[in-house]
Amino acid sequence: MNSETIIQQIKQHKKQPHLDFRLKQQTETFTDTLFYTLFDSNTDVAQNLGLLAKQFDDLVTLACWETNKPCAKVWENYVAQLPIVLEALNLDAEAILNCDPASLSIQEVYMAYPGFYAIAIYRLAHVFYKKGFPMVPRLMTEYAHRQTGVDINPGATIGKSFFIDHATGVVIGETAIIKDHVKIYQGVTLGALFVAKSLKETKRHPTIESNVTIYANATILGGDTIIGKNCIIGGNAWITKSVPANSKVFHVPEIKIKTTPDA
Template sequence: MDKQLIIDQLKAHKKLPYLDYRLKRNTETFTDTLFYTLFDINTDVETHLEKLEEQFDALVNLACWETAKPCHKIWENYVAELPIILKKLNLDAEAILSCDPASLSIQEVYMAYPGFYAIAIYRLANVLYNQGFPLVPRLMTEYAHRQTGVDINPGATIGESFFIDHATGVVIGETAVIKNHVKIYQGVTLGALFVNKSLQKTKRHPTIESNVTIYANATILGGETVIGENSIIGGNAWLTESVPANSTVFHTPEIKIKTK
């Protein structure tokens, strides 16, 4: 075995741009610190805001490859948004508690519901996404994705009092718009009709108006698809066209009974 030859071949094929996996690890640490600062009673807010600023500076050094971009200015704007984010997350937790008969306490929602955790990390990442901070918001939501099975792109727009029940398998695309008081169940996909790089700057994912409930494994596709307010989308439904307000949509299975 020619060890040097193998090393040279590996280096020749290692054509990726600057790729430092410390960014991924540091983002996960930052996300954990952020979550505990907002919710854990034993995590002092003042002390940990200073710690978060240090962690964020480290992320800036790793993530901001274009030195002309004012990444260092983002932190102050972000901290100013944290009370607003926390207020929204408290509304999300209250929506879960009031909607789910299995929830025994608000403490259980904050600590045990994967849907709440996924929403929390999405909301914390979305503000950074909207400020144009590169890569970190996506790493934050992918961290939550890995832990919960919920894939929410940080670019999605989600209103108040959002409820994801059971959570696993939910997919919400980058240009999806979800209004207020929406409930979705496990396996729901809010996706694009098809994938093409030329569509990057277009709305590819559906709009869900207020007070809509979407049951398990329903798939709703397309940027022009709008689910009208107060509608109920049944489990396993497949939708690529808009639905008017106050609609009920359901999938009817075909049942064939085998006879001798």
Template structure:
């Protein structure tokens, strides 16, 4: 056996994941693109695309549901039934962005140009599959949006109505985060865990954000027991690992040191 065959055989021996098909990633992205277009584009009749969406979903079932004890074939009908409600929620998100951002010139601009809206849209569409415990695909959907927008929303997060992410880039929202209604967050915000351990996989690790909270750029809020009370404002660069009551204002105060120029006197 020549050296090339030896190397090939070693590679074959180390390809140890029998269900690892990267085609699943590409097919998930194609399904996500078609679903987004079908829901929002006025020139794309949803009825016309429905057979194609169902066909693509069936392919995802075949690629992702390799566990014989997990039946995914019945998920489509429930998912299809949920789409009007998801679209209603996304229209509220778009309106919240248009109403809150003085830079938005039209509601159409929000749908077409705002990365925060796109990230929220793909999160909401993925979250419905996450609730059905559909394997891998919800995470692949939100990672697709993450790659395009810089916004990392785990599909397991629970997010209420009229959600607004401004500027988008660098936002991280963990799996067990709970965000209530009319919340606004800005670029660089992290809703994360205090620390990471595999034993915490079934534990609430990420904070709860109550109604009408605004969180400004680069603020970090950590911990599953951390609750930001309703109507609060969290200033930029704040670091929080404990709860704050409703109607609070939390600001980071930097320490400023002024160094005088040494003029030799």
């Protein structure tokens, strides 16, 4: 088989002729610029807002395939939301500092905690998601997912002072609702009980009320599942039904220890 035949066959089997991976790359650049604009002390805010506007124009060109969507008008409204997002993220950082005895300074939280980074990119992407801006919010959170191991769908609703400890392996689905002062550990899944395309417009993921702590590798599934306020969910718990407020849920494994006598 000669090279010309191979080229023709590849072209024939390309199912997405308009799949432009520049959108992915430029979204990641935009995300980095946005993060530095909000948090880096040496970054000039006014100068970077101009750069971000240009980068956003490029994203509009690549992402807005439907010409009837007013994508270009999103940016002005988005910028107006940035102080609100930054205020929420500062509360998240303070929650981490106050809850984690291993955190030595607020600077460490902003620069070294993958959970904070994942929350930051989620909050920045969520604003775009609510505006209906296509593809970009999902690419933003997937960029954070790749770097941190935390997969937060930009459609999730998350309240104030959210803390993800250790990060890695956390999954939060699109219709999940998390209220204020919630703390979760590595490996937690807030997922759907059933997966079917027909459920797209339904609430598929659980609601976590305020002041809940969910320990490592707990799995909570279902759109009707509500974890009441002030609950503690122990590690490795599997929950598909609602839990009343002020409850403690523990998974108790059977552990067997066999000791071999000295020979």
